[in-house]
Structure formats: C-alpha cells, structure tokens
Amino acid sequence: MGFMALTNEIIKQKLTEKFGDQLTEWEAQYGLLTFTAPAAMNLKVLQFLYDDEQLRFRFLTDLTAIHYPERKEEEICVVYHLHNLEDNIRLRFKIYAPAEKPDVYTATQRFSAANWMERETYDFYGVNFIGHPNLIRILNVDEMDYFPMRKEYEMEDPTRRDKDDQMFGR
Amino acid sequence: MPRPVQYNTKVKMVDIPEGYSGDGFFSSTFDKIVGLGRKNSLWPIPFATSCCGIEFMATMGSHYDLGRFGAERMGFTPRQCDVLLVAGTIAKKMGPILRQVYLQMAEPRWVVAIGACASSGGIFDSYSVLQGIDQVIPVDVYVPGCPPRPEGIIDGILKLQDLVQNESLRRRHSLVYKELMEGYGIQ
Numbered sequence: 001m002g003f004m005a006l007t008n009e010i011i012k013q014k015l016t017e018k019f020g021d022q023l024t025e026w027e028a029q030y031g032l033l034t035f036t037a038p039a040a041m042n043l044k045v046l047q048f049l050y051d052d053e054q055l056r057f058r059f060l061t062d063l064t065a066i067h068y069p070e071r072k073e074e075e076i077c078v079v080y081h082l083h084n085l086e087d088n089i090r091l092r093f094k095i096y097a098p099a100e101k102p103d104v105y106t107a108t109q110r111f112s113a114a115n116w117m118e119r120e121t122y123d124f125y126g127v128n129f130i131g132h133p134n135l136i137r138i139l140n141v142d143e144m145d146y147f148p149m150r151k152e153y154e155m156e157d158p159t160r161r162d163k164d165d166q167m168f169g170r
Numbered sequence: 171m172p173r174p175v176q177y178n179t180k181v182k183m184v185d186i187p188e189g190y191s192g193d194g195f196f197s198s199t200f201d202k203i204v205g206l207g208r209k210n211s212l213w214p215i216p217f218a219t220s221c222c223g224i225e226f227m228a229t230m231g232s233h234y235d236l237g238r239f240g241a242e243r244m245g246f247t248p249r250q251c252d253v254l255l256v257a258g259t260i261a262k263k264m265g266p267i268l269r270q271v272y273l274q275m276a277e278p279r280w281v282v283a284i285g286a287c288a289s290s291g292g293i294f295d296s297y298s299v300l301q302g303i304d305q306v307i308p309v310d311v312y313v314p315g316c317p318p319r320p321e322g323i324i325d326g327i328l329k330l331q332d333l334v335q336n337e338s339l340r341r342r343h344s345l346v347y348k349e350l351m352e353g354y355g356i357q
Contacts, residue, residue, distance in 0.1 A: 140298060141262045148297045156295045 006054060006087040008033040014055060018048055025094070032090055039095040042080070043105050049082060049091070050110060057082040057091055063107065063117035065125040067099070067150045075099035076125055080107070097127065099150070106132040124149035184210055201339055208252070208278070209335040210240040212327075215251035217271060219258030222285035222317040226257045229320040239327060248274040253330065254307075257317075259287040260300045272307045273356065277342050280334065282326050283309045286316040308350055 008028055015023055015035070023045075025036040037045045049057035062081040069075055074096035082091045097104055106129040107114040118129045119138040126147035129135055137144065146153060187206055189198030214236075218226055229236050236242060245251040248271045260268055272281065283303050286292035289312045291301035303309060310333055313326035341347055351357070 139263075153297070155297065157291065157297055157299065157301050 006084065006089055008089075011055060011089070011091065014052065015045075015048075019045065032092055034092045034094070036094045036096065039078075039097050039104055042078070042095045043107065043110070045093060046080065046082075046107055046110055055084065056086055057084050059083040059085050060107065060111040060113045060117070061090070063114055063121060065121045065127050065149075067125060069151050071096065073098050076102045076127060078104055078121065078127055099126075102127045103130055104128070105130050108132055123147070126150065204339060205335040205337065209331045212239075212241040212253050212280075212331070212334065213243050213245045213251045214241050214253040214255050215245050215248050215271070215275070217254060217256045217258075217268060219260060219264065220287070222257035222287065225317045225320055226255065226284060226323060229323045234320040234324060236324065236327065239324070239331065241327060248272070249276060251275055252279060252334075254279065254281045255284060256281065256288045256303050257284040257323075259292065259294055260303055261298055262300050263298075265300050265303075265306045268303060269306045278334075278337070280310045280330055281307055282311045282313065282330055284313045284323055284326065285318055286314065289314065292316055306354070308354060 008031070011033055012026060012035075019037070019041070022041065023035045023037050025034070027034050049055050059082065060080065061083045062079075064079055066077040066079065067075060068077055071077075076097045076099050077094050078097065079092060079094050082093070083089075084091070095104065102125070104127055106118060108118065108129075108131070115133070116138060118127070118132055119135060121127050122129060122132075122135050123137045123140050124147055136142075140148065184206060186196075187198050187202035189196055189202070191197070216223070216226060218224075228234055230242070230244065241253070248254070252275075254272055254275060256268065272279070281303070283289045287294060287299070288303050289309075291299050293316070295301070300306065311326045311330045313322050315322050318326075338344075
C-alpha cells in the first residue's frame with residue numbers, strides 16, 4: 001500500500017509509451033480494458049506486460065479465438081485474457097490473422113498454460129501457433145478434417161440422414 | 171412387549187415354464203429353462219455419461235430398486251456382463267470406447283439405449299456428438315425421454331427381459347445375426 005494503485009488509465013499510458021499507436025481499438029467494456037495489437041507483436045506485448053514492474057500481468061486466464069467472417073483479410077481473432085494477481089486487475093488483448101493463413105506465434109514459452117489452450121484454439125479454429133511443441137487436436141476426434149467453430153460450417157451433424165429438417169428446425 | 175412379527179408375504183415367484191411334470195421330475199425345453207434363468211438374472215454394466223446416468227442411479231437405488239427384477243448386480247467389467255446400459259450423450263470421441271466395451275462382452279449380450287441422446291443424439295444435433303449409439307453397436311431396446319424417469323428405465327428393462335426370455339438359443343448362430351454383426355464390422 002501507499003503505492004499508486006494500478007488503473008486502466010495507467011496501463012493504457014504505459015503501453016502507449018512503449019508501443020505508440022501500434023495498439024488500437026481501445027475500449028473498456030464493464031471496466032475490462034481491451035485493445036488490439038498487430039499479430040506479429042503478440043509476444044512483445046505479452047512479454048512487456050509480464051516484465052514491467054508495475055503492470056505484472058503474469059497469469060494467463062484464457063486464450064481462445066473468434067471467427068469474424070465480415071473482417072476481410074483478418075477473419076480469425078485470437079484473444080488473450082491476462083490477470084495481474086497482485087493488483088487483481090484483468091486485461092484482454094486481441095490480435096487478428098487472415099483465415100487463409102492464420103499463423104500466430106505461440107505463447108507457450110512465456111505461459112505453460114498456453115499449451116492446451118492453443119491446442120484447443122487450433123482444434124476449433126485452425127490457428128497455426130508457430131513454435132508450439134505439440135500442436136494437435138485436443139477435444140475433437142483425430143480424424144476430423146475441418147475446424148468446426150469457424151462460421152462457414154454448419155452446427156448440425158452432416159452425416160445424419162433420418163432427421164427431417166422441418167421437424168428438427170434446421 | 172415384543173413387536174408383532176410382520177412376514178413379507180408378497181414374494182413373487184416366476185411361473186413354471188410349460189412342460190411335463192410328474193413325481194420328482196420335470197421336463198421342458200432348454201429354450202424355456204435357459205430363457206427363464208437369463209431373464210431373471212441379468213447382469214448389467216452401466217455406461218453412464220450424463221444426466222440419464224443420474225436417473226439410472228435412482229433406478230438402482232432403494233426406492234425404485236432394479237433388484238426386484240433380478241438385475242441388482244452391476245458388473246464393472248464387461249467380460250462378466252449380459253446387458254450394456256448406455257445412459258447419456260456419447261460424443262464421437264467416446265464412440266470407439268463404447269464399441270470396445272461392447273466387444274469385450276461375451277455372447278449373449280444385449281444393449282439398452284437409455285434416453286434421447288443414446289438413442290438418437292437427442293438435442294445435440296452437433297458435429298461432436300454421435301447421433302445415436304446404433305451407429306457403432308446394435309441396440310435391443312431404446313428408452314425414450316430426456317431424461318427418462320426410473321419407471322421408464324424399468325419399463326425398458328422389462329421389455330428387454332421379454333426379448334431375453336423368448337430369444338431362440340440358435341439366434342446368435344443364425345445368418346441374420348451374423349449379417350447384423352458384419353453390418354457393424356464385428357466378427
């Protein structure tokens with residue numbers, strides 16, 4: 001105590017000092033600071049948030065992806081949820097990659113927890129985490145040949161013949 | 171003062187099968203005797219994955235007591251069991267495991283699909299869920315419901331008992347049965 005409490009404004013200020021206007025789309029929904037970084041910079045941002053003596057975002061809460069078909073050339077969004085456990089402040093940052101070639105650097109060297117999270121993200125969205133030690137499917141069957149959470153695929157099981165579309169509201 | 175003794179006089183016995191009896195002997199056909207024995211001493215193996223499994227636990231509990239029908243002895247190894255009770259959603263990744271459990275059971279073996287998910291995939295009309303366990307193993311009795319009440323599960327077991335009692339001893343060697351098994355890729 002006695003030290004100035006960490007706030008969203010300070011976090012934003014420190015990040016802007018370091019990375020300038022490369023960080024965009026700042027917002028704070030329900031007080032949760034959110035911003036977007038260029039895809040190639042994800043590790044630099046993670047490392048800075050981790051190392052900085054005041055920021056100390058050293059816990060990876062969640063890592064997942066979202067498919068935005070309407071964002072051309074950057075359809076796949078990868079989201080990192082970080083937590084500063086000492087000040088109990090959370091933060092969310094996003095990077096965008098094209099669906100054609102969704103290459104993103106792995107965060108496994110910084111956070112061991114990213115290992116399974118990145119496998120799950122690969123499993124459902126096909127994000128290719130460069131440098132991941134074991135990037136294979138984790139939840140779906142190994143034979144699956146597509147990434148089911150991408151919006152170009154239907155939710156329903158396509159192998160089913162006897163379910164009447166009218167009766168099942170497809 | 172001692173309490174009055176209450177004897178249980180409501181014990182129900184199964185009927186003697188059709189046959190010929192005289193002093194000290196009884197003769198009938200193997201079909202009937204074996205069917206009677208199998209029917210009233212089914213050993214189930216539960217394969218419970220979700221909410222239907224909870225209803226199934228109630229079915230096994232003292233209130234509904236499946237033991238009244240001779241099936242109180244759950245086996246947790248498929249090698250000793252007669253009936254595979256599949257209760258719950260089977261994800262596609264679980265399919266091969268369910269199939270392996272079925273393959274480890276010795277003939278004669280029966281399968282009951284308990285609930286909508288095991289029967290048809292239920293509400294999970296989805297890329298990750300097996301749309302009915304009959305896609306990987308043959309099923310004898312389907313119990314509808316989401317989840318079915320214990321009465322429903324007991325009704326399914328009673329239906330299965332009818333099948334077991336009346337099954338021909340030659341059925342498992344018949345061509346039709348072999349074709350059914352080959353349809354599932356089981357030798």
